Amino acid sequence: MRDPSADMQQATHPRLHVRNAHDAHVVFEAVRQGFLRPITRRLDEKEKSVLIRSGAVFVWEESENASGLKRWTDGRLWSQSRMREPYLFYDEKLGDEPEPSSFQTFRFVNGPTRGVASSSAVSHQERSANIHRGLVKQAYSAWVVVRPNTLPRKWHIVAYFIHQDLPLIPTVDQDICLRSIIVPNGLYRTGKARDSLDEEPTVARPLSRRTPSGPTIGGGGPMTLPNQDCDARGRKNAAPHSPTLLKCAEFLAFFFTIPPSMPLLKSVRAFPFSSIEARMPNGMVRDVFDSASISRLIGGMGVGHTRYPTAGSFNNAEAQPFYVNSPYGIVFAHNGNLINTSSLLQYMDAVAHRHINTSSDSELLLNIFANNLQQTGKFRINEEDIFTALGGMMQQVKGAYACVAMLAGFGIMAFRDPNGIRPVGMALRKSGNGHDYLFASESVVADAGGFSEWRDVKPGEAIIITRNGVSRRQVAPPATFAPDMFEYVYFARPDSVLDGISVYRSRMAMGDALADQVQRVLAENNLTVDVVIPVPDTSRVAALNLAQKLQLPYREGFIKNRYVGRTFIMPGQEMRKKNVRRKLNAMALEFVGKNVLIVDDSIVRGTTSKEIIQMAKDVGAKKVIVASCAPPIRYPNVYGIDMPSRRELVAFGRDTKSIAATIGADLVIFQSLPDLIESVRQFNRDITTLDCSVFTGDYVTGGVDEDYLGHLESLREDNARGKAMGMVDIPPANKALVNGINHQRGSNDVTLGSGAPIINGSDHTVGLHNSYNTI
């Protein structure tokens, strides 16, 4: 038999004292966020008799549709309304009380009599000649701006109470859920409460003679909830900016100020209202975030990440930020690469008893941190506990990691490995009486978001931002500071300043230094060049300086297709090769009959040089000389740049002559390492070391030996990755890899393998770069 109570509506809140407009807005916001339910159809007689009682609160949307609610009906008889800002009050007619005359006398009081913030209901009580014994109804309405180009909706709140009961009814502050709700400024605009209630046809009948059940009007449906596009201070909501800023960087975390009127959450337990919203599909930032998808990302803090996989697979399950629910709820984004993952996995298994579900080193790193935090055993933690957990983590973990994290209801943080290999910094901007904060992998993000006072996180340092302010701590013992040289050569945006060094200026200096080298080698080889041509985009800055210094014409002989991204970071040699051709077009006029000097920032696998040299020759270049701003790259990068296999490097086991022959150049000229280092260091002498391991084979963290490199190659060279991506046939024997973890790891510490199968419904095509990559 069908349970008749199954379809019964419930009060939006069973017991709540709404004191003022703010309280009403908090309840509206809880409804909007889906934590409380609105009333969507007219109350039937049973609902009226059960639900209308002291403390009950109802939210409903006014609608002209037949299925919606036009006005509020509770079947009771009410006095005329009294306005006690911002609510209208109605006393229930008990049948034995005269209607108060319009010459009513009021009791004047010196101030609120309750030990809580002033309340319209208390004021109503104090201004009435007699304390009303029966039920009192209060009503308020507000317009809700749903989204641009849509009509505002009118939301109503109706609350019932009995004066005697009022002091016992919890307020919004006393409600464990509602007290953490943040109401975006300007989202709710006061409407006239009178409209829909006063028009209600009140039938004069005594309480004891209620009408029998009538037909229910309308079936109703879930209330359409508006989007929030303002943050707590009335600016645009924080989260929608993040995709724009993410286009500039690897990761970011932001923390926007929240009005002091909101209670500070001292506990970091994840209340229902500090729930974490996520959007993490595969693809370009501009494609995966449309306005609809980001409008539900609300709140004052968040973490974003654009993944460039350097460990594990391209599985959707490895998309960042990662989340663990215990302790407290942590969201985590990582740039870099760990090198002792094997022993860390054993530790997770045998000691921490935490399951790592993917082959991502970042998931592992997060769990090490979470486990350390868990060990505090505390119900509430503070900054000290976090510093301790991070300090412990830095002892356990080896490799490169620049990270941002968010603790639900608590704040955001950033930290950097003890060698500071990968970059991360912090910026702020003024906001009312406080500041908004941002952590990002590159300073350009701060510029784009209107933040200033960029400050790099120091190696081994952790910074935590909460509503209490900013706390910093050196959590790891001092180690050699060695930022990755490749950030300056290729990776970072030229308009970023990393560790006090302008990437743009360093690239200019690389061009200057390379000019001297070119002049010398050309003379040695009895060669002259007619024109300098950059390989867009990265090398342009250096090439222009080189041309100016050598007083040679500079021509943009290759035009870049702006819809094809960076080829070097594409996964798979076929994809990279195809896209070089798609990306660059040689203009014959600039090449024909000339000795051209093509300047590139680096030659890694030689994919680009090989293709463009052929293109230059195809359009009639006489001689093609290639100059590289970086020395020959002969060693893998194990710190977060995806060149894990020596065999794939064109300079591995080759001298300059043989490199030239392999890529088809008449001559290749490389920058010397001392010149490259000087090009960067001259802008910040405090940096004594740069990680140049790809040129030298010296790895600043230690722990990288021949065994490690050999194993890394077997896991992550293109062929192995191709298998993981379904691009290469996997021998049946190897298909036994389960759970995203590569069980073939040996006892050596290695970067997590990519031999993982594609799980969790991830794409077999990698949408990381652009739509061309699947063609």
Ligand SMILES: O=P(O)(O)OC[C@H]1O[C@H](OP(=O)(O)OP(=O)(O)O)[C@H](O)[C@@H]1O
């Ligand atoms: O020798 P390779 O393995 O080809 O790698 C080096 C090339 O890759 C990069 O270009 P990319 O297309 O990634 O980006 P860019 O537009 O920033 O120069 C880099 O600028 C070199 O041209």
Ligand SMILES: NC(=O)CC[C@H](N)C(=O)O
């Ligand atoms: N740099 C990144 O975007 C992510 C690095 C991390 N090692 C991963 O492969 O997920």
